[in-house]
Amino acid sequence: MDISFDKVSYTYQPNTPFEHRALDEVSFKINSGAYVAVIGHTGSGKSTLIQHLNGLLQPTSGEVKVGEYHLKANEKNKQLRNLREQVGVVFQYPEHQLFEETVAKDIAFGPQNFGVPQEEIHRRTREAVKATQIHEDLLERSPFDLSGGQMRRVAISGVLAMDPRVLVLDEPTAGLDPNGQKEIMQMFHRLHKDKQLTTILVTHSMEDALAYADHIVILNQGEVYMEGAPLEIFKQQQALEDVQLDVPEVIQFVTKVREQLGVELEYTGQSIAELAKELTRIVKGDRVYE
Amino acid sequence: MSNSMIIGQYIPGDSFVHRLDPRSKIAIIFFFVIIVFFANSVMSYGLLALFAIGSAATSRIPLTYIMKGLKPVWFLVIFTFLLHLIVTKQGEVLVSILGWEIYEEGLIQGAAISLRFFLLIMVTSLLTFTTTPIEITDAIEELLGPLKKVNFPVHELALMMSISLRFIPTLMQETEKISKAQASRGVDFRTGSFKDRVKAVIPLLVPLFVSAFKRAEELAMAMEARGYQGGEGRTKLRELHLGKSDVYLYIMFILLVIGLFLTRS
Ligand SMILES: Nc1ncnc2c1ncn2[C@@H]1O[C@H](COP(=O)(O)OP(=O)(O)OP(=O)(O)O)[C@@H](O)[C@H]1O
Ligand SMILES: [Mg+2]
Numbered sequence: 001m002d003i004s005f006d007k008v009s010y011t012y013q014p015n016t017p018f019e020h021r022a023l024d025e026v027s028f029k030i031n032s033g034a035y036v037a038v039i040g041h042t043g044s045g046k047s048t049l050i051q052h053l054n055g056l057l058q059p060t061s062g063e064v065k066v067g068e069y070h071l072k073a074n075e076k077n078k079q080l081r082n083l084r085e086q087v088g089v090v091f092q093y094p095e096h097q098l099f100e101e102t103v104a105k106d107i108a109f110g111p112q113n114f115g116v117p118q119e120e121i122h123r124r125t126r127e128a129v130k131a132t133q134i135h136e137d138l139l140e141r142s143p144f145d146l147s148g149g150q151m152r153r154v155a156i157s158g159v160l161a162m163d164p165r166v167l168v169l170d171e172p173t174a175g176l177d178p179n180g181q182k183e184i185m186q187m188f189h190r191l192h193k194d195k196q197l198t199t200i201l202v203t204h205s206m207e208d209a210l211a212y213a214d215h216i217v218i219l220n221q222g223e224v225y226m227e228g229a230p231l232e233i234f235k236q237q238q239a240l241e242d243v244q245l246d247v248p249e250v251i252q253f254v255t256k257v258r259e260q261l262g263v264e265l266e267y268t269g270q271s272i273a274e275l276a277k278e279l280t281r282i283v284k285g286d287r288v289y290e
Numbered sequence: 291m292s293n294s295m296i297i298g299q300y301i302p303g304d305s306f307v308h309r310l311d312p313r314s315k316i317a318i319i320f321f322f323v324i325i326v327f328f329a330n331s332v333m334s335y336g337l338l339a340l341f342a343i344g345s346a347a348t349s350r351i352p353l354t355y356i357m358k359g360l361k362p363v364w365f366l367v368i369f370t371f372l373l374h375l376i377v378t379k380q381g382e383v384l385v386s387i388l389g390w391e392i393y394e395e396g397l398i399q400g401a402a403i404s405l406r407f408f409l410l411i412m413v414t415s416l417l418t419f420t421t422t423p424i425e426i427t428d429a430i431e432e433l434l435g436p437l438k439k440v441n442f443p444v445h446e447l448a449l450m451m452s453i454s455l456r457f458i459p460t461l462m463q464e465t466e467k468i469s470k471a472q473a474s475r476g477v478d479f480r481t482g483s484f485k486d487r488v489k490a491v492i493p494l495l496v497p498l499f500v501s502a503f504k505r506a507e508e509l510a511m512a513m514e515a516r517g518y519q520g521g522e523g524r525t526k527l528r529e530l531h532l533g534k535s536d537v538y539l540y541i542m543f544i545l546l547v548i549g550l551f552l553t554r555s
Contacts, residue, residue, distance in 0.1 A: 016355060017301050056470050081476070089474040096464075097471035099496035109493070113476025144500065158475065 001067030001086065001165055001198055003030040003053065008062035010048055022048040024222040025062065030215070035192055035199045037209035037230075040219035041244045046202045047092065049219065050168050053200065054087040055080045066166065085114045088164030090172045094155035098143040103134070103154050106143050110162040121161070128157035131187050149180050156184070160191070166198045167191070174204075185212065206248040210234060218245070231269065250275070299359075300422050306535055307349035307420045312429035314536040315417050318543050322413055325550055326406050333553035335405055341546050342409050342416075349420050356415065363411050367404045374400035423455035428530060445520065453509070461502065468497050 010023040022045045030036050038046050051057040052064045055071055064071040069083045077083070088110075091097070100106035107128060111121045129136065132153040138146065143154050156172065169188060173181040189212050192199045203209055209216055209230060216233045218226040220243045226233055234240070237247050237255070247255075254267040254275070263282050270278065307315075322341075329335050346356055374396055381394035417426070431448035438444050469479060472493045479490050 016358070017352075018299075051470065054474055056473060081478070084474055084476060087474075089471075091467070091471050091474075094471065096497055096501060097468055097475070097493075099493045099500075110475035162475065 002032050002065070003067075003166070003198065003200075004028070004065045005049075005052070006063045006065070008049075008052065008059045008064055010045075010052070010057060011060045012048075014060065022222050023059075026219075026222070026224055027062075028217055028224055028227055030198065030200070032198055033196050034215055035189075035213050036201070036215045036217060037213035038200060038202045038217050038219065039204070039206070039209055039245065040225070042204075044219040044243075045222040046219055047170055048222075050089065050170055050200060050202060053166065053168050054084045054089055056089075081114075085162060086164055087166040087168060088159040088162050089168040090156055090159050090170065092170045092174060094159070094172070095148065095151035097155055097158075098151060101142060102140050103143050103146070104139040106154060107158045107161050110158055114162065124161040124163060125157070128160040131160060131191060132157045133183065133187075149176055152176060152180075153184075164197070166200070168200045170202045171204065172201075173208075188212075206234070206246050207250075210248045210250070218243070231267070234267075299418070301351055301355075301419050303350060303420065305348060305350040305420070307345060307416065309533070309535055310420075310539060311530055311532050311536050312421050312425040313432055313530060314532065314539055315421060316426070316429050316433060318539060319413055319417055321543065321547075323410060325547060326409055328550060328554065329402075329406070331553055331555040334550050334555075335402070337546060337549050337553060338409055339405070341542070342412050345413065345416055349416055351416075351419050356412070356419070359415055359419070360408075360411060367408050367411075370407055371400040371404040374403055424452060424528075425530075427452040427455065428526070428528065432530060445524070457502075457505070460505075461498070464498060464501060465494065469494050 005026050005028050007025045007027055008023055009021065009025055012018070012020045012022055026045075026049065038049060040046050048057065052059060052071065053066055055069075055077055058071060058077075059073050061073045063073075066083060066087060069077065069079060071077055098106050100109060104125060107125050108121045111124060116124070125139075126136075129139065134150065134153050134157060138150065138154075143151060146154065152172075159167075167188065172188070173184050176184065185208055188199065188201075191197060192212075201208070201213065213230055216226075216228060216230050217224060218233070218240075225243055226236070226239065234247050234251050237252075240247060246252075250272075251267050254265055257263070257279065258265045261282070265278065265282065267275075322338075326338060329338055346353065375392060376390070376396070378396035378399050379391075379393055380396070381398075383391045384394055384397060385392050421429075427448045430451070431444055434442070434444045434447070469477075472490075473479065475493075477490050477493055479487065479494075482490070
């Protein structure tokens with residue numbers, strides 16, 4: 001689904017001493033099927049932004065369009081239910097939302113609310129736990145007896161079982177072990193491709209943004225600070241540092257090599273192996289035979 | 291939900307009222323509550339109102355905000371007024387609406403009682419607007435101090451209070467977060483039959499309780515790990531001090547009391 005933000009502002013607790021403008025005339029477009037990373041310093045408004053995607057928050061001014069659904073200030077949208085079925089949101093620390101007696105019931109909770117028939121729920125549950133690598137034995141256990149990492153996977157399965165067209169991920173791997181982080185991120189990437197989802201990922205990891213996204217939106221103090229293709233964005237190290245953001249390590253490495261050796265080397269998305277090969281060629285000349 | 295606020299939530303500031311010793315504020319409010327019931331003439335009510343409005347003004351908290359904070363109790367104030375208006379049957383009949391007679395006394399009593407009510411709520415909410423919950427508990431602990439002599443667990447009570455106060459905002463945030471997560475999974479908290487709505491609360495309450503218990507356990511463990519062992523011999527990080535402004539407050543209040551008894555009819 002195409003998504004667009006048109007001059008969207010959002011103010012928390014308006015007309016009180018605690019008034020806080022968390023989004024300020026934010027505008028951007030996301031094409032259907034894109035994988036977009038939203039990055040920004042803590043408190044820059046990322047979570048506020050994504051809550052507009054399924055109508056949890058309504059703009060204070062401006063308009064949000066998600067496919068055929070429109071969300072405007074001061075106007076009730078009567079199709080929120082349909083919108084929420086299409087847009088799955090994995091929140092920061094989603095394991096806090098678990099509540100059912102068994103893992104299977106918790107995963108089925110979302111689709112049940114949207115009136116999905118029983119067999120279909122069953123099929124989706126199996127598909128979801130397979131994707132998130134939850135062992136089938138766990139399905140009848142209480143979600144509260146699981147480890148933190150397992151709980152996270154169950155919560156994610158619960159969102160996947162809704163079979164959304166748009167997947168919104170708010171730091172889905174925060175606090176997981178490095179291997180688990182990689183597994184989950186790769187799983188989302190696979191789903192994104194296989195199901196042609198539109199994915200919006202909020203992350204503090206520049207590495208993830210570079211590895212998976214094809215478009216990056218950078219927020220700073222509630223405004224869109226920069227926007228563009230990852231390789232273009234990460235060329236602008238100074239501009240990023242101005243808003244306390246880093247450049248991925250690979251790119252830092254390539255830049256350092258280029259500066260210190262004074263050679264032609266550009267990061268264009270090479271893998272580590274490819275980079276190593278290129279470097280060897282530069283250092284040793286063309287005498288290398290693999 | 292996201293725009294909700296607690297009645298009388300603390301608003302940081304540096305006004306005269308903010309700087310007062312919390313013990314003075316609590317003591318004065320205590321006595322204010324008592325003297326409000328002695329007012330019986332227009333002038334005496336005027337004096338009380340002047341004191342309340344004067345305090346509100348010196349706190350530099352916008353009047354619109356104070357009024358907004360009182361919104362939930364407006365209903366009660368108006369209800370009290372109407373009740374007196376309808377029920378009291380003394381004095382002259384003022385008007386008669388659809389055969390129902392409104393008496394003079396009813397109007398006077400209704401106005402007096404709802405004004406009292408209003409003044410009380412206003413000064414107490416001023417306390418919470420200008421005093422952090424921690425200051426309030428510290429002050430209560432000090433004021434109740436003498437009760438320790440009769441083995442009343444003052445320190446424990448204060449500790450319980452400050453812990454609950456500390457976790458109210460956390461709990462509110464958590465509630466908001468979880469209800470958003472469940473709303474994203476298709477729970478509808480707003481519409482549907484009564485039964486549906488009760489059912490919608492379960493996915494909200496279970497995670498809340500789970501996390502509250504987990505928090506309590508963690509807190510207990512952290513306190514034990516740092517050697518907490520109750521009130522005996524404990525010193526304070528923030529000492530309370532009476533200052534010049536407190537003296538001004540007491541003088542003002544004594545003047546108010548004198549004025550009140552002079553203007554009583
Ligand atoms: N419920 C709320 N009430 C008042 N202010 C809020 C609320 N939620 C967020 N804010 C404020 O809005 C701003 C943006 O918050 P938001 O949660 O969108 O940041 P974020 O970019 O997601 O940060 P993080 O990376 O830490 O998750 C912050 O300054 C925050 O203090
Ligand atoms: Mg956030």
